[in-house]
Amino acid sequence: MKSYVDLAILAVVLAFVPLLAGDSPYYMRIATLALVYMSWTVAFNLLFGHTKQLFLCLGALAGTAAYVAVVLTQQLHLSPWVTMPIGIATAAALGALFSYVSVLRGLGIIFVGIVTLAFSMIFHNLVLGLRELTNGETGLVSRGLGFSLLERPIAAYYAFFVLLAGALAVYALLMRSRSGIAFRALSDDELTASLSGIDVTRYKVLAAAVSSAILGAGGALYGFYNGIVSPSIFSFVGIDIPVLIALLLGGMRTRLGPVLGAAAFALIEELVRPFGQLNVLVYGVLLIVVFLAFREGMVSALARAFAASGVSREKPARDCESRAAREAPPSP
Numbered sequence: 001m002k003s004y005v006d007l008a009i010l011a012v013v014l015a016f017v018p019l020l021a022g023d024s025p026y027y028m029r030i031a032t033l034a035l036v037y038m039s040w041t042v043a044f045n046l047l048f049g050h051t052k053q054l055f056l057c058l059g060a061l062a063g064t065a066a067y068v069a070v071v072l073t074q075q076l077h078l079s080p081w082v083t084m085p086i087g088i089a090t091a092a093a094l095g096a097l098f099s100y101v102s103v104l105r106g107l108g109i110i111f112v113g114i115v116t117l118a119f120s121m122i123f124h125n126l127v128l129g130l131r132e133l134t135n136g137e138t139g140l141v142s143r144g145l146g147f148s149l150l151e152r153p154i155a156a157y158y159a160f161f162v163l164l165a166g167a168l169a170v171y172a173l174l175m176r177s178r179s180g181i182a183f184r185a186l187s188d189d190e191l192t193a194s195l196s197g198i199d200v201t202r203y204k205v206l207a208a209a210v211s212s213a214i215l216g217a218g219g220a221l222y223g224f225y226n227g228i229v230s231p232s233i234f235s236f237v238g239i240d241i242p243v244l245i246a247l248l249l250g251g252m253r254t255r256l257g258p259v260l261g262a263a264a265f266a267l268i269e270e271l272v273r274p275f276g277q278l279n280v281l282v283y284g285v286l287l288i289v290v291f292l293a294f295r296e297g298m299v300s301a302l303a304r305a306f307a308a309s310g311v312s313r314e315k316p317a318r319d320c321e322s323r324a325a326r327e328a329p330p331s332p
Contacts, residue, residue: 048247062216067134074140091212150225
């Protein structure tokens with residue numbers, strides 16, 4: 001149980017955020033969006049941090065789930081509780097397919113990134129081309145389709161809180177299982193892991209399917225919460241770059257790194273919002289700074305700081321004890 005203390009503290013802190021935001025819809029929306037990006041960053045941590053699969057189609061996978069859920073709800077008049085699982089399953093299947101093909105063809109990190117970036121572009125053009133279903137660049141109105149829960153700010157916040165809790169729970173359970181051992185071996189050396197008997201294809205596809213399902217769940221929920229679904233919302237700049245920065249900022253292969261990184265990025269995003277179209281330039285500069293200053297992320301930096309402070313407190317105490325021992329009179 002001690003290993004889950006950090007998650008319990010995090011849950012308590014996040015549960016009380018609405019009390020701090022008060023009745024402000026603006027601050028509640030910022031807090032809710034932070035939870036969305038936290039969930040997506042947890043998924044990307046499992047995918048890229050542990051299995052080195054650089055998917056540059058995070059927005060496309062989340063958008064796929066959102067469009068599938070909204071279009072089916074509109075066209076077939078189904079409940080969002082029915083269409084959302086279909087959208088999530090579609091995103092998971094696509095992620096598993098990309099992973100399987102990349103492993104089968106022996107694609108490296110860079111080539112996986114190129115292939116998935118190509119899918120991101122295909123998704124964008126496909127949404128624009130299927131104007132009869134997607135309404136093109138204008139997007140689809142998703143408000144009033146039977147998901148009234150997400151139309152209330154506090155209820156929407158706790159819905160995404162449950163999503164984040166579920167993503168962290170799945171991540172923690174996987175890392176404590178045999179799959180976690182395989183993921184750690186893959187992140188260290190894929191060839192050595194393969195030679196030691198680990199089924200590389202199985203565990204990479206598993207990580208991709210689970211991560212894509214989390215991305216899809218966040219995308220589908222966000223699609224109904226936002227009130228409109230459009231390609232610009234699920235763009236590469238709007239999702240992939242922020243999630244990548246958040247993961248690097250918080251720390252890869254850590255449990256709380258994605259959460260801290262996404263929270264820090266949400267704060268930074270509010271600070272750079274006045275820059276307008278120049279925020280992409282700010283993101284690029286921030287990415288360079290993160291690479292240079294936080295190579296192992298905030299979690300590792302904080303851990304080293306706490307360790308150093310603990311050593312500095314213990315050292316004077318040991319010096320006093322040794323000085324007292326030297327000055328003590330000899331026993332008769």
